[in-house]
Amino acid sequence: MRRVLRAWRAAEYPLAERPGVGVALLGAGLVTASAFSATQGALTLGFQGSLRALFENGDPMHALLWDVRLPRILVAAVVGACLSVAGALMQTVVRNPLADPSLIGVSAGAGVAALLAILLLPGLTYALPLLAFGGAAVSSATILALSWTRVRAVGPLRIILSGVAVQAILFAVIGLLTFLYADRAPSFAAFTVGSLAGSGWRDFEIVMPAAVGGLLLAAVSVRPLDLLLLDDETSGGVGLPVRGTRLFVSAVASLLAAAAVSVAGLVGFVGLVVPNAVRLVVGPRHAALVPTCALGGALLVVLADTAARTVFAPLELPVGSLLALLGGPYFLVLLWRRLPG
C-alpha cells in the first residue's frame, strides 16, 4: 500500500495514461455521494429505508425521495458538471489556470440576463438558459477582447483584472435590480450567492437541454482543445483555425455556465477548484480532463449541497456560500503559487 502511495506521489500526473481509472473512481464516488445524500435530511432514512422508499409506491417517504431529494441531487450534479467543465474550457481558452466563469464575470453576465428575464419575461422559464447564455456570451466576448493582446500568452493578471472589472459592473447591475425590486429581495439574495434550495424536477427540465448540449459539444472538441495548449503560432501552423476555435470553445463554456446559473444562481469557484485539482492527477489533455471534471464537479456540488442542507438543520445554508468558503482560500493558494512577485 505504501509503495503504491509513493509511486502515486512520484508520478507527475498519476493517471495521465489511465484516465479511465479516474472516471471510474469519480463515478463511483458520485453514485455513493448521491445515495448518501438521499438518506440525509430532516428525516434520516437509512440505506434500507431509502431503498424501500425509492421503489415502494405506498411508502410514506416515497414522495419525499422522488419529488424533493432526487431532483435536487440531480440538479446539483448537473450544475456541478456544467460549472466545472466551463471552468476547464475557459482556462484552456485564455491559457490561465485562474480563469473561472464565476471570477471573470461570465457567470455574472449570465446572472444579469437571467434576472432580467425573470423580471421582464416571467413566462419564458424554459428559455432561461438561452437568455442567460446571451448574457454570458456578451461578458466572455468582452473579456476575450480586453485580454486579446498580440503577445503570446494572455498575461495571467490581465485576464483576471479585466474579469474583475467586468464582474464589478455586472454586480452593480444586480445590486440595482435588487434595490428596484425590493419586494423580491430574498430570492435575489439566494440567487446572488447561489443556492439549490427548492430545486425540483422543473429545474432539472430547465437545465438539462443546455447542459447536455454543452457537455456534448465539449466532449467532441477535445482534440482541438488540446491544440489550444500550444501557442497560437504553433497551433496555427499545424492547421488549427485558432481564433475560430477559441470563440467556439468560449461559447460552449458560456452555455454551460449559463445553464448552471439559470437554475442555481451564482454558484462560484467550482470551475476553479475542480479542474485545477483534477489536472494534477490526469494531466492537461482534454479527453481525460473533460469527463473527470464533469464527474468531479458533480461530486463536489452534491456533497456541498448535502452539507448545506443538513449541517445546520433545520437552517438551510446556500450552497454557494459554502463553496466560496472552500474556493476562496484555494484561489489564494493558486494565486500565490502561480504569480511571480
Added chain:
Amino acid sequence: MTAPILRVERATVRVPGSTHDAVRDVCLDIERGETVALVGPNGSGKSTTLAALAGALHPRVGRVLLAGDDVRSYSRRALARLVARLPQDPATPEGVTVEHVVRFGRHAHSSTLRGTDHAGAAAVERALSLVGVADLRRRTMETLSGGERRRAWLAMILAQEAEVILLDEPTASLDLRHQLELLSLVGDLGRRLSRTVVIVLHDLDHAVQVAHRVVLLHRGRLYRHGPARDCLDADALRDVFGVRGHITADPDEPRLAIQGLADPRRRF
C-alpha cells in the same frame, strides 16, 4: 518547367504591433525539392520572411503564392498539409508528453472525432525516430532540456508530412553533435524525401554546407541569392555582416573562413 512551389511577389511585410516593415519589396522563387538557406544579420527579416512563406503573416503589399495560388486562399488545414513550419521558440505546453506533441502534427490529416489513423500513427513513429526522440516519448515537455524540446518540436512538424518544410533557426540551443545531426537530417529531407526546405540559419558555415542556394537578406531587403559560393563572397561578408572572410576553394566541401572584423575599430 513547372511553377515554383513558393513564390514571393514584391512582398512588404510588417510584424503585427511593429511600426516599420521588417521585409520590404522582396521577390523570391523557391523550386520544388530545393534546400534554401535564409541568412543575414540580426533584424534582417529572415524570420519574418519565413512566417510570410508559411502564410502565418500576410504581406502588407505584394503576395505569396503556394503552388500557384495565393496562400490566403488556403484554409488553415489545407495549408498545414502543404507547409510545415518550426517557429523559433514555441511556448512549452506543461504536462503534455513528447508523443502527444508529435501527434499534434497530424491534426491537419486527422478527423476531429476519430483522431489519428493507422497511417498517421506510422508517420508519428517515423518522425519520432527520425529526430531520435523515440526514447523521450513519455516524458512531458517541461521536463526536457532545451535541445531535446527543440527536437520534439521538429518531430512534430515532420509528422505533418508537408511538402514544404520551413525551419526557423533549428540549430539554436542544440549542442554540437545535435547541430551536425540536424544538418544531416535537413540534407536527407531534401535528397531522400525530396522535400522542399527553407531554413533560417545564423551560422553561415551551416548554410554553406547544407543549402543548394543561399538567400541573403540585409535590412529587410533581398541583398543577393544564389549558390553559397557565389552569394557569400568577400564583398557580401563585408557589406552585410561587417566581417572579413571568404569561401575556401575546395569545390566538394566548401567552407567559410572568417578572418575578423571588417572594421576592427568599430564595435557595436
